[in-house]
Structure formats: C-alpha cells, structure tokens
Amino acid sequence: MSRVFDFRGGVHPPENKIQSTTEAIGRIPLARELVLPLNQHIGNSARALVEPGHKVLKGQLIASAQSGLSANIHASTSGVVKSVEERIANHPSGMATLSIVLEPDNKDVWMALQECPDPFALTSAEIIKAIHNAGIAGMGGAGFPTAIKLGGQNLTTLILNAAECEPYITADDMLMREQSEEIVLGALLIANALSIKKILIGIEDNKPEAIAALSRTIGKSDNRGTRVELAVVPTKYPSGGEKQLIKLLTGLEVPAGKLPSTLGIVLQNVATTRAVWRATRFGEPLVSRVTTITGRSLSRQRNVELPLGTPVSHLLNQHGFNAEDNVRVIIGGPMMGYTIDNLSVPVTKTTNCVLAPSKQELSASMNEKSCIRCGMCADVCPVRLLPQQLFWYSKARDHDKAKAYHLLDCIECGACSYVCPSDIPLVQYFRAAKGSIKTEVKEKQKSDRARTRFEARKQRLQAVEAEIAARRAARKSQASRNVSDSVDNVDLEP
Amino acid sequence: MSLLKLTSPHLHKRISTSGVMAQIMLATAPGVVALVWFFGWGVVFNLVLAIFFCLLFESVALALRKRPVLSTLLDGSACVTALLLALAIPPCAEWWLIACGSFFAIVVAKHLYGGLGFNPFNPAMVAYVVLLISFPVEMIQWVKPVTGTQTHLLFSEAFTHAFGGATNLDAFTSATPLDAMKHRGELELSVLVAQHDAFINRVFAGTAWEWINGGFLLGGLFLLYQRIFTWHAPVGMLAAILILSTVFYRGGGVDSSGSPLFHLFSGATMLGAFFIITDPVTSASSNKGRFVYGISIGILIFVIRIWGNYADAVAFSVLLMNFAAPFIDYYTVPRAWGHEKAQVVSVKK
Numbered sequence: 001m002s003r004v005f006d007f008r009g010g011v012h013p014p015e016n017k018i019q020s021t022t023e024a025i026g027r028i029p030l031a032r033e034l035v036l037p038l039n040q041h042i043g044n045s046a047r048a049l050v051e052p053g054h055k056v057l058k059g060q061l062i063a064s065a066q067s068g069l070s071a072n073i074h075a076s077t078s079g080v081v082k083s084v085e086e087r088i089a090n091h092p093s094g095m096a097t098l099s100i101v102l103e104p105d106n107k108d109v110w111m112a113l114q115e116c117p118d119p120f121a122l123t124s125a126e127i128i129k130a131i132h133n134a135g136i137a138g139m140g141g142a143g144f145p146t147a148i149k150l151g152g153q154n155l156t157t158l159i160l161n162a163a164e165c166e167p168y169i170t171a172d173d174m175l176m177r178e179q180s181e182e183i184v185l186g187a188l189l190i191a192n193a194l195s196i197k198k199i200l201i202g203i204e205d206n207k208p209e210a211i212a213a214l215s216r217t218i219g220k221s222d223n224r225g226t227r228v229e230l231a232v233v234p235t236k237y238p239s240g241g242e243k244q245l246i247k248l249l250t251g252l253e254v255p256a257g258k259l260p261s262t263l264g265i266v267l268q269n270v271a272t273t274r275a276v277w278r279a280t281r282f283g284e285p286l287v288s289r290v291t292t293i294t295g296r297s298l299s300r301q302r303n304v305e306l307p308l309g310t311p312v313s314h315l316l317n318q319h320g321f322n323a324e325d326n327v328r329v330i331i332g333g334p335m336m337g338y339t340i341d342n343l344s345v346p347v348t349k350t351t352n353c354v355l356a357p358s359k360q361e362l363s364a365s366m367n368e369k370s371c372i373r374c375g376m377c378a379d380v381c382p383v384r385l386l387p388q389q390l391f392w393y394s395k396a397r398d399h400d401k402a403k404a405y406h407l408l409d410c411i412e413c414g415a416c417s418y419v420c421p422s423d424i425p426l427v428q429y430f431r432a433a434k435g436s437i438k439t440e441v442k443e444k445q446k447s448d449r450a451r452t453r454f455e456a457r458k459q460r461l462q463a464v465e466a467e468i469a470a471r472r473a474a475r476k477s478q479a480s481r482n483v484s485d486s487v488d489n490v491d492l493e494p
Numbered sequence: 495m496s497l498l499k500l501t502s503p504h505l506h507k508r509i510s511t512s513g514v515m516a517q518i519m520l521a522t523a524p525g526v527v528a529l530v531w532f533f534g535w536g537v538v539f540n541l542v543l544a545i546f547f548c549l550l551f552e553s554v555a556l557a558l559r560k561r562p563v564l565s566t567l568l569d570g571s572a573c574v575t576a577l578l579l580a581l582a583i584p585p586c587a588e589w590w591l592i593a594c595g596s597f598f599a600i601v602v603a604k605h606l607y608g609g610l611g612f613n614p615f616n617p618a619m620v621a622y623v624v625l626l627i628s629f630p631v632e633m634i635q636w637v638k639p640v641t642g643t644q645t646h647l648l649f650s651e652a653f654t655h656a657f658g659g660a661t662n663l664d665a666f667t668s669a670t671p672l673d674a675m676k677h678r679g680e681l682e683l684s685v686l687v688a689q690h691d692a693f694i695n696r697v698f699a700g701t702a703w704e705w706i707n708g709g710f711l712l713g714g715l716f717l718l719y720q721r722i723f724t725w726h727a728p729v730g731m732l733a734a735i736l737i738l739s740t741v742f743y744r745g746g747g748v749d750s751s752g753s754p755l756f757h758l759f760s761g762a763t764m765l766g767a768f769f770i771i772t773d774p775v776t777s778a779s780s781n782k783g784r785f786v787y788g789i790s791i792g793i794l795i796f797v798i799r800i801w802g803n804y805a806d807a808v809a810f811s812v813l814l815m816n817f818a819a820p821f822i823d824y825y826t827v828p829r830a831w832g833h834e835k836a837q838v839v840s841v842k843k
Contacts, residue, residue: 013505092501167505243831256832334505362504369511369569370611374774379724379781383831388779389823404838406830414503421511422611428501 002200002231005251007244009382010236011415013167013335015206020170020294023302025178028318034102034309035087036062036073040348041137042144043069048100054081057111059285062100065132071145071349072135076287076307079104090312090331090345092338099346102309113283120224124193127280134279135349136286140172140240140269141332143350146276149266150194156264158196159249160187160273162203162210163233163240166333169353171290172270174303176203176210179274180217184228186273189280191226194266199228202245206235237335238413242267244382256409271352291347293319295356297326306347312354313343321356330355334362335414366423377416377426383409387416387426394433399440402433410434514722515570521717522577522769525709529581532639532702534646536586539656541577543589547596548576555605571610575599578618578769582762582809583625584636586647586655591632595621615816616776619809626809634805638668639702641695668692671700672761672805675752684746699759707764714768723774726781727788728767732758734792742800751800766795766808776816783819783826790822791815 039045046063056062056075063073082103086096116122122130132147140161160183164172176183187199201218203211211232218228233239233248243254246265254260260267268276271289278284287308294301299320306315312329330337331345332353347354377387385406393402407430416426529537552572556563579595599621607613626633640646647655669677674692687693692700699707718725739757744750757763762770771777771791778787791811798807829836 011507013507253832255834256830258832328500328504330504332502335503337502337504339500339504357504363506366506367565370609372511372514372571372611372775373777373779374514375724375779375781375784378779378828384828385830386779386827405827406833406839409830409832412502414505417503418505419507419509421509421514423506423510425501427503431501 002229002249004231004233005248006234007239007247007382008384009380009415010238010244011380011418012235013237013418015235016168016294017170017173017206019301020168020292020303021174025174025290025303025305028304028306028310028315030077030104030106030108030307031310031314032103033082033311034076034079034104034307035099035311035344035346036076036102036309037087037089037097037099037346037348038063038073039089039097040073040143040308040350041069041071042142043071045098046070046073046135048084048098050081050084050100052081052083055079056081056102057109059111059113059287061285065135065145069145069148071137071147072133072285073100074135074285074287075102076309077102077104078107078109088342088345090340090348090351094341115283116281119189119277119280120192122193122280124195127189127193130280130283131276134275134285136272136275136279137349138269139271139275139289139349139352141336141350141352143348146268146272149268150190152194152261152266154264155194155196155261155266156198157250157266158187158191158194158199159245159260159265159267160199160201160270161240161242161245161267162201162207162214162270163245164207165204165235165237165240166335166337166353167237168294168355169292169333170294171292171303171352173207173210174292175271175274175290176207177213180210180213181221182274182277183270184214184217184221184273185281186275186277187268188221188224188226188228190266190268190273190276192224196266197226199226200249201228201230202233202239202249203230204235204239205232237415238382238411241382241411241413243411256406286349289347289349289351291315291351292353293356294353295326296358296361297322297356308348309346311344311346312340315347315354316343316356322358325358326356327359328357328362330357335418336412366425368424369422371422371424374421376419376421380415380419382413382415383411385410387430390433391424391426391429394429397433397436399433399437403437407433408437512568512570515574517717517720517722518574518769519570519577521713521722522581522710524712525706525765526581528702528706528709529585532641532706533585533637534640535649535652536584536637536647536656537580539652540580540583540585540587540592543587543592543656544576544580544596545573547593548572548579548600551596551600552605555601555609559605559609561609566610569610572600575604575617578765579621581765582618582622584633586637586652587632588655589657591625591629594628595625597621598624611775613775614819616770616773616812619770619812619816622809623813626804634673635667636670638691641701670761670805671703671756672799674700675756676799676805680748682746682748683750683752687746698753698755700756703761704759707759710764710768714764717768717772723772724781724784726784727771727777727791730785730788731767731771731792731795732763732788734789735763735796738793738796742796757796757799761799761806762808763795766791766812770808770812771815776812776819778819778822778826780823780826780828782828783822786822786826787815787819790818 044066048063050062058078060075062075065072080103082101084100087099089097128147136146138144231249252263275286290303290305292303328339389405390407410430412427414427553563599617603617603620604613668691671692674690678686735757736754739754742751778784794811795807
C-alpha cells in the first residue's frame with residue numbers, strides 16, 4: 001500500500017452513500033426518446049453527421065469531433081433520428097443547445113464492432129486514436145476529452161481518481177466493485193501507451209468493498225512492468241479534487257495556474273479508464289455510463305447503467321419519484337452539483353449522479369446573516385485561501401483585491417459555505433466575482449484589440465501620408481535639381 | 495411542482511451564529527458560578543441589568559437602522575456582549591453605570607460602525623474602558639470576596655445598592671490581588687502575600703481569583719473542544735504572559751512582580767484569553783495572525799500590569815491590538831495552494 005500524505009482543510013459532511021449501494025448496478029427500460037447534446041464535453045461542439053429520418057445503429061458515429069478540444073458522439077441505441085434541434089442542456093445555465101434527438105426502435109442493435117484481442121499490442125498512437133474515435137471524455141465530471149489529455153509529454157505517474165469524495169455519489173464505488181478488472185486494464189493500457197511506469201489508485205477509506213476488489217485485481221493481473229499501488233486515503237471532502245488527490249498521493253502541490261502534467265502526473269477517473277478498455281478491447285464507443293440515482297424523494301435508490309441521452313425525468317420516474325416531496329433535483333453531488341429546472345434534460349457523459357432529495361433532506365433556501373469573521377471558512381479551505389476576505393472584496397466588487405487574495409485559485413468546492421454559521425453563500429459570491437473578472441478581461445482584450453487596430457490604422461495612414469510627402473519632396477527636389485542641373489548644364493556647357 | 499434554482503453547495507453543517515453564541519454563554523458558567531460564590535448577589539444583578547440594557551439598546555438601534563429586530567436579537571451577540579461587560583465590571587455596580595456601559599458597547603462601539611461583524615473594536619472592552627476612565631472610583635470598588643465564615647451582602651442590600659445607591663459599600667470593598675500588588679509601595683511581596691486580605695485562603699494566586707480564572711479556563715477548554723475557536727490566540731496570549739512573568743519573577747522580594755501562576759490566574763487573564771480575545775470580529779483572521787495577535791496582547795497585558803498605571807490591562811491591550819488586527823492580517827496571509835510565497839499579490843493598476 002502506498003504512503004499517503006495529508007492536505008490542510010476539508011470537511012466531513014454526512015456521507016449518505018449507503019442507500020444507493022444496496023443493489024448491484026441495474027438497467028432501466030429505454031426512454032421514448034434519447035437526447036444527445038453535441039457538447040457533452042469541455043471544448044468545441046461536435047458536428048452532426050445525421051439528419052432527421054436517418055436510421056442509426058447503436059454505436060454509430062452521429063456527430064464528429066471538431067478541431068481543437070472536442071469529442072465524437074455516437075448513437076446510444078438503435079433507432080431513427082427524430083430531429084437535430086435546440087434542446088435544454090444539462091447545464092447550470094439551463095440554456096438550449098443543439099442536440100440530436102433519437103427515437104429508439106427498442107431493438108438496441110449494435111453496429112459491427114471491431115474487437116482487438118490484445119490492445120497491449122497496439123502502438124501508443126493507435127491507442128490514443130481508438131480513445132479519440134470512441135468519443136471518451138473525463139467521466140468524473142469535468143468532461144475533458146481523454147485523447148487530448150493523454151497527448152502530454154514526459155509523464156511519469158498515472159493517478160487513478162477513485163476517491164469519489166462527494167456525498168451521495170456511489171457510481172465509481174459500484175463500478176469498482178463490479179468491474180475492477182476493466183478499470184485496471186484500462187489504466188495499464190494508458191500507462192503502456194504513455195510509457196508510464198507507476199500507477200497510483202487514490203481511493204477513500206469509506207469504500208472497503210471497492211478497495212478489496214481492486215487489490216484482488218491488482219494482485220492477480222499481469223501488470224506488464226508497471227507498478228500499481230493502491231493508496232487508501234482518509235475520507236475527507238474534497239480529497240477527490242485533482243490537486244488535493246495529487247497532494248494526498250505524492251505530497252506535491254501543483255503550482256498555481258499550472259496543470260498536473262508539470263509534475264509529470266496525469267489523472268484519470270476510474271469510469272474513464274474502464275471506457276478506455278471497452279473502446280480498445282471491444283471497439284465499443286462511449287454510449288452509456290453508470291449514474292447514481294438517489295435521494296429520499298425516490299422509492300428506490302441505486303446505480304444504473306444508462307444509455308447517454310436518457311432524460312432525467314425518465315430516470316426519476318423509473319425509481320418512484322415523489323414530486324410532491326421534492327423541490328430540487330441536483331445533477332452531481334450536494335457539494336458541487338447544480339440544480340436543473342427542467343427535468344427533460346438528458347444524462348450525458350459527465351452525469352455521475354442525479355440527486356432528488358426530499359424536502360427535509362437538504363435545508364431549503366437560507367437567510368444570509370452578517371459575517372462574524374469566525375474564520376471557520378479559512379480553516380476548512382483546502383486551497384488555504386481566506387474566504388471571508390474574498391467575500392468582502394467580492395461583495396464590494398473590488399476585483400483587484402479579490403485577485404490579490406487569490407480568488408482565481410478557488411476551486412468552488414463549497415467547504416466554506418458548508419461550515420459558515422451565518423449561512424453566507426460564499427461560493428455564489430465567488431462565482432459571480434470570477435464571472436465579472438472574466439468579463440472584465442474579455443472587455444479589456446476587446447478594447448485593447450480595438451486600440452491596437454486603431455493605432456495600427458493611424459500608423460498606416462501616417463505612413464501613407466509620410467510616403468506621399470516624401471515622394472512629393474523627392475519630386476520637388478528632383479524638379480529643383482533638374483532646374484539647377486539644367487542651369488548647371490548650361491553653365492557647364494562649353 | 496416547481497423546482498428551486500439554487501447554487502452549490504446544497505448541504506450545510508447544522509451550525510449557526512446563535513448556536514455559537516449559546517455555547518459561549520454556556521461556557522462562561524463555571525466562571526460565573528465562581529464569581530457568584532465569592533461575590534454574591536452583586537454579580538447576578540450585574541448580569542441581569544447588563545442583559546436588559548444591552549438587549550434594549552440593541553432593539554432600539556436595530557429599529558432606528560431599520561433592520562429586523564427579533565431575528566437579530568436571537569443571534570445572541572448582544573447577549574454575549576452583555577455577559578462579558580457584566581463579568582468585567584465590579585459586582586453590585588449601580589444601574590446607571592451598567593446602562594452607560596451597555597450604551598457604549600451596543601450603540602457606539604457596535605451599531606455606529608455598522609452592527610455585528612463590522613465593529614473594529616470589542617464592544618464590551620470599549621464600554622469597560624469608557625467606564626474605567628470616566629468613573630474610576632466606581633470601577634475599582636470590588637466587594638470583598640467571601641471566604642470562611644463571612645457572609646455575602648444580603649439580596650436586599652445588593653438590590654438597594656444597585657438601584658438606589660443608599661448603602662455605602664466601603665465597608666464591603668477591598669483591593670483585588672492585582673491592586674494590592676500594584677500599590678504595595680516598598681513592601682516585600684512575601685510580606686504582602688502573608689498580610690494582605692487579598693491573599694487569605696489562597697491556594698496559589700489570590701483569594702477567589704484563582705477559582706474564577708480556573709472557571710473561565712474550564713469554559714475556554716470546553717469551547718476549544720467544541721471548535722468554537724482555534725487554540726492560536728489564547729495559547730499565544732497565555733504563553734506570552736507565562737514567559738514574561740517567568741523572566742521577570744524575582745521571588746518574594748520588593749522588586750518582584752509576582753509569580754507566573756499569579757499572573758495567569760489573577761484579574762481577567764483567563765476571561766480575556768478565552769472569551770475576549772477570541773472574539774472573531776475584532777481579531778486577526780488567519781490562524782497565524784491570531785497567534786501573533788494573542789502574543790501581542792499577552793505582552794501588552796504584562797507590560798501594563800508591571801510598568802503601567804493600571805492594575806489590570808486586558809481591556810487596554812485588546813483595544814490596542816484591535817487597531818493592529820488589519821495590519822497583522824496583511825502580513826500573515828496563508829500561502830495559497832501552489833503559490834511559492836505567502837503574500838497578498840499587489841495588483842498593478
């Protein structure tokens with residue numbers, strides 16, 4: 001077992017993970033329609049390749065990745081393309097986004113998949129190509145296209161993020177219990193492709209079954225020259241935060257504003273490495289994921305493997321959703337998740353949990369009171385910021401000061417708001433301030449560009465004028481020289 | 495069904511400002527019991543009067559400022575201020591003295607600056623200092639602690655004094671141990687301790703005060719255990735007093751300034767360390783800052799006790815360091831994650 005370090009701060013909210021781990025990962029009947037947004041990942045939207053009326057098979061490419069940061073999208077079941085239109089996105093903004101709407105034929109027929117008996121025989125470029133083709137994006141929540149993340153240079157350590165520190169969420173936990181082999185094989189394959197010699201699996205100690213399953217798998221699998229270590233970390237939120245987990249496992253701090261690759265580290269979520277294995281070994285693109293469906297307004301709480309695009313409403317209805325006893329539905333966990341106001345939004349590549357709490361389960365809206373500067377927020381801040389100072393400056397819109405106190409390093413984990421005795425929605429203030437700073441920067445860039453353009457134009461005009469003036473002067477002097485020349489000539493003529 | 499649009503986190507710890515205040519009040523219990531045990535009804539009258547006046551002024555100030563009155567009263571902060579003020583001034587103080595103090599604490603020191611969370615100075619200490627400077631005679635009239643066979647002022651006597659001022663308290667008052675120490679002239683410390691009233695029946699510090707300080711220490715440890723505050727400020731202050739009093743301890747001689755135990759368990763040391771300098775609003779905000787803040791207060795307390803004009807100095811030291819808190823904050827920012835230096839990054843305009 002690997003040595004474990006500690007990070008300062010963090011909180012211990014009630015875990016609430018037991019209720020969704022009593023059953024094995026299940027399945028639900030297909031919804032009447034599946035909605036596949038073209039931007040389920042960070043970066044540029046994919047471009048739709050199908051039109052209404054097209055028949056598609058499960059796994060068929062229906063939207064292709066664009067240049068830069070982007071990922072492919074595949075049909076998550078067989079059926080007919082109903083439309084390609086704007087649908088409400090599964091996003092905090094609640095805005096509409098271009099989506100492919102699929103009407104399942106309920107046969108769920110796969111297209112012909114290209115299996116590969118030994119993915120370890122593939123070259124690194126082939127593996128990354130396969131990951132890209134399968135449309136895999138980080139399944140822990142961020143949705144960063146995996147193929148691009150693996151393009152980094154000089155990587156030495158692969159950290160498998162199995163911490164799952166958010167309360168309520170157990171999707172990774174259940175997946176590790178049931179599919180530890182595919183998870184580890186996926187990780188080994190990535191390590192192989194990047195010639196990484198060390199894999200650290202970071203997992204919180206509240207998942208004994210998953211830990212047992214992983215260590216059994218590591219013990220018996222051929223690790224192909226890669227050192228695989230299980231690092232069991234104490235349960236503390238947010239140990240699954242990228243920078244926090246790196247500190248826990250290696251004792252190193254990722255420098256501010258830099259990526260983990262600066263330290264030679266690349267992180268992958270366990271669900272992602274499993275998808276990598278399925279994609280390379282069986283040729284399966286990413287068309288489904290395991291999602292936790294939990295909360296006391298449901299009669300049944302568990303994990304289900306869902307085709308991407310399943311509407312949240314369908315998922316809720318299949319689990320005895322009592323709408324009377326619910327005032328909010330959260331995508332993700334209670335610490336960092338966001339509420340949706342339209343239940344028709346689809347489950348996407350990053351949806352690890354749908355939380356439908358009862359009215360009593362999570363406190364309703366709160367009455368913000370004066371800050372008494374108690375400092376509890378600073379004690380729990382995992383990034384060692386001073387949330388109360390940031391709060392003053394954010395509220396006063398003093399963005400320079402907020403930046404001076406490292407507002408932009410805030411990871412919005414919510415630990416400060418969680419402990420605040422005055423019920424101040426600190427994270428909300430920070431988000432708003434960050435948003436304004438972003439806008440300010442953009443405006444500044446815009447005005448800078450305008451100024452540069454204006455100045456360039458002025459220079460250009462001046463240059464033209466100068467040239468004209470120079471030419472005129474030259475002509476003038478030429479003319480006068482010609483005159484004097486002719487005079488001289490006259491003089492010089494014998 | 496209508497869905498709420500809320501931002502994360504959706505989960506909150508069950509802890510509230512009023513809960514924090516309630517625990518602080520509860521934690522003063524051992525100290526209050528000791529005070530009542532030694533000084534009798536006068537302490538109770540102080541408490542009742544201070545709570546009454548503070549809540550009254552708080553309500554009036556809130557109403558004038560057009561803020562919600564009842565919900566704010568329930569946060570308990572005015573009550574804690576009242577409690578600290580009542581415990582700091584001599585027992586059996588006359589009602590107008592307490593009314594005056596409450597006015598300064600709540601209206602001047604707190605609401606004129608913007609109410610809870612915005613006051614730069616500790617309200618109870620501002621009131622205490624205003625009273626000490628304006629009414630020095632009333633403010634040093636400590637009734638004699640009751641020891642052995644003596645009896646307390648009767649309820650009626652204490653009542654008359656608090657409301658009518660008819661009873662002459664002179665017969666019941668005496669110097670506190672810190673006063674006796676300060677004004678002993680050329681007397682050797684060992685002689686003073688052997689002869690003076692303020693040191694009869696003592697165990698290691700001064701009559702009654704060692705128990706009172708012990709009580710507040712106990713309450714303070716409870717709050718520490720409950721994580722109402724961190725150890726930094728109290729430990730800083732007590733350590734500073736301990737070290738200085740050890741360095742300057744000269745046994746029982748003429749020039750002795752008292753033993754470390756005497757300084758730790760006399761006057762308002764423990765009340766100050768656990769209930770006054772831990773007031774988060776007026777102290778430095780980071781843990782490192784609070785440590786520095788505590789140490790500085792400890793140094794000031796000792797310096798004023800030994801070389802200043804006043805017998806005790808918690809209030810003055812706290813107010814002086816309240817001034818310095820923003821300054822300390824600026825130089826004690828924690829090193830943010832992934833940054834090489836602990837500093838506020840100045841932004842170029």
